[in-house]
Every structure is written in C-alpha cells, then in structure tokens.
Amino acid sequence: MARTPHAWYPRRGEVYLVDLDKARPAVILSVDSLNRHAYDVCLVPFTTVQHVKFSMRVLVKRGDGGVDHDCWAKCDQVTTLEKGFLRYPALGVLSDPSFAAIQEQVKIALGLT
Numbered sequence: 001m002a003r004t005p006h007a008w009y010p011r012r013g014e015v016y017l018v019d020l021d022k023a024r025p026a027v028i029l030s031v032d033s034l035n036r037h038a039y040d041v042c043l044v045p046f047t048t049v050q051h052v053k054f055s056m057r058v059l060v061k062r063g064d065g066g067v068d069h070d071c072w073a074k075c076d077q078v079t080t081l082e083k084g085f086l087r088y089p090a091l092g093v094l095s096d097p098s099f100a101a102i103q104e105q106v107k108i109a110l111g112l113t
Contacts, residue, residue, distance in 0.1 A: 002088055002089055004088040008088065009032070009036045009083070010028045010035050010041055010083065010086055010090065011028060011032055011035065011090075011093075012029065012030065012031055012032050012035065013027065013028065013093050013094050013099050014027070014028050014090040014094075015065035015066055015067060015090060015091045015092055015093070015094060016028070016043075016086040016087060016088075016090050016091060017086075017087040017091065018043065018045065018081060018085050018086055018087065019085045019087070020045060020079075020081075020085075023087070024045055024047065025045075025046040025065070025066075025067050025071065025091060026043040026044060026045040027043060027044050027065065027073060027094055027099065028041055028042075028043050029041075029042045029044055029078065029102075029103075029106065030042035030043075039083060040080050040081055040082045040083060041080065041081060041083055041086070042078060042079070042080050043078070043080075043081060044073050044074060044075055044077070044078055044079075044102055044106065045077060045079065046060060046067065046071040046072065047071060047072050047074055048069060048070075048071050048072075050072055051072075054074075054076060056075040056076045056105040056106075056108060056109045057072040057073065057074060057075065057076070057105075058072065058073040058075060058098065058101045058102045058105055059071075059072055060072065060073055060098055061098075064092075064094055064095050064098050065091060065092045065093060065094040065095070065098070066092025066093075067091060067092075073098075073102045073105070075105035075106045075108075076105075076109045078106055078109070078110070
C-alpha cells in the first residue's frame with residue numbers, strides 16, 4: 001500500500017478498497033468540498049454476490065473504476081467511514097453512466113425521488 005500524500009483526499013466517483021467486514025471496493029458518494037476537510041466520507045460498498053431480490057443494486061463491470069471483476073454497488077447500504085479506512089491510492093474512477101445509475105438508485109433507497 002502506498003503512503004498517503006499530505007494533501008490527498010478522496011474524490012467523488014473514485015473507487016477505493018475499504019476495510020469493512022472485509023476488504024471490498026466502494027465508490028465515494030460525498031461531495032469533494034466535504035471530502036477535502038471532513039474526517040469521514042460517504043460511500044457505497046460493492047459486492048461480488050448478485051441478489052436479484054435487491055433491485056437497488058447496480059452492476060459495475062470489470063474494468064470500470066479499476067475493479068478487477070464484475071460486482072454490484074450496494075445502493076441500499078450507503079455508509080460513512082473515516083478516510084483512514086480507505087486504502088490509498090484509488091483503484092480508479094467510475095464511468096459517468098455507472099456513477100449516474102448508482103446515484104439514482106441511492107436516491108430511491110433513501111426516498112429522495
């Protein structure tokens with residue numbers, strides 16, 4: 001794991017490995033103006049297990065955002081973590097269509113539509 005630069009902060013739409021129940025990819029959901037100064041970030045974790053009963057899970061194809069296998073964004077499980085749980089550097093940045101789909105499903109999960 002690379003040393004985190006002093007001025008680093010995670011950016012909205014970036015994918016990181018995070019230490020949750022196990023190391024898993026997650027996309028940063030919170031806005032950069034908060035990410036720069038806050039101790040924690042809002043994110044959506046990914047899973048490799050598809051659950052057809054969960055309609056708010058968005059497929060993220062291998063390669064998108066730097067993930068090395070197909071996975072599903074768990075839009076029904078938005079969470080907040082301290083930045084220290086993110087493994088620097090980012091795996092990559094999600095494509096605009098994938099991130100837009102995740103944002104839409106998060107809005108539905110939180111009743112914001």
